[in-house]
């Protein structure tokens with residue numbers, strides 16, 4: 192796949208799936224601009240990417256990104272914090288509202304700010320999550336946030352055509368998102384998840400990045416959701 196001569200903007204490029212996507216887009220020949228929340232986190236960007244600070248919970252920060260960035264061919268959204276894990280009775284309204292703020296509203300703000308800069312042949316790839324459709328107990332909050340984004344993306348694929356909108360839906364993927372857990376708890380959770388998957392392992396950030404590059408590069412792909420989850424979405 193080639194992204195030669197394309198300008199790619201990756202939101203959340205400093206860690207995990209976003210960082211792997213920055214590296215994959217650079218390898219595919221793109222010019223890459225990528226965001227992290229601070230000057231310090233931007234130091235983690237792969238060599239060759241231009242860094243821009245962005246906190247998408249802050250409308251002023253998003254407006255500044257929209258003003259600063261030039262024409263964009265492909266926008267990738269791969270960021271979140273404060274996911275609302277837990278049973279329906281346990282996740283508070285406050286926690287679920289925070290989860291929407293930390294992903295749904297951030298993606299929404301960035302798409303609104305950057306859409307006017309998107310080339311007619313361009314694309315937007317939203318990283319969502321297998322919880323949106325897997326109906327796993329304890330993930331109703333994750334399902335709500337990611338399902339809302341998947342539903343919105345399909346409408347935007349029709350409304351903002353010919354610009355293409357796709358979602359890439361990872362299953363559990365080993366990234367810095369789990370760094371806050373004690374090592375033993377994290378390793379146990381990864382092993383338990385892997386044992387239930389047809390693929391027999393959890394995801395690596397590079398697995399998801401490969402699908403993100405494909406979604407950007409394939410000019411006939413729009414309104415699609417790519418399940419890159421080792422089979423987590425399949426009925427068990």
Ligand SMILES: NC(=O)c1ccc[n+]([C@@H]2O[C@H](COP(=O)([O-])OP(=O)(O)OC[C@H]3O[C@@H](n4cnc5c(N)ncnc54)[C@H](OP(=O)(O)O)[C@@H]3O)[C@@H](O)[C@H]2O)c1
Pocket residue numbers: 202203204205206207208209226227228229232233245246247248268269270271272293294297318319320321360361362363364365366367368369
């Ligand atoms: N890992 C999984 O198991 C998994 C599974 C399903 C879906 N996903 C989804 O995949 C996407 C990427 O996840 P990941 O595991 O790669 O996450 P990660 O390793 O924690 O990286 C998150 C990225 O988002 C940025 N970010 C966080 N809050 C932000 C904000 N308020 N404004 C702008 N940027 C912000 C971070 O910037 P800083 O470096 O400045 O912190 C970082 O670049 C997320 O949407 C996540 O929900 C992940």
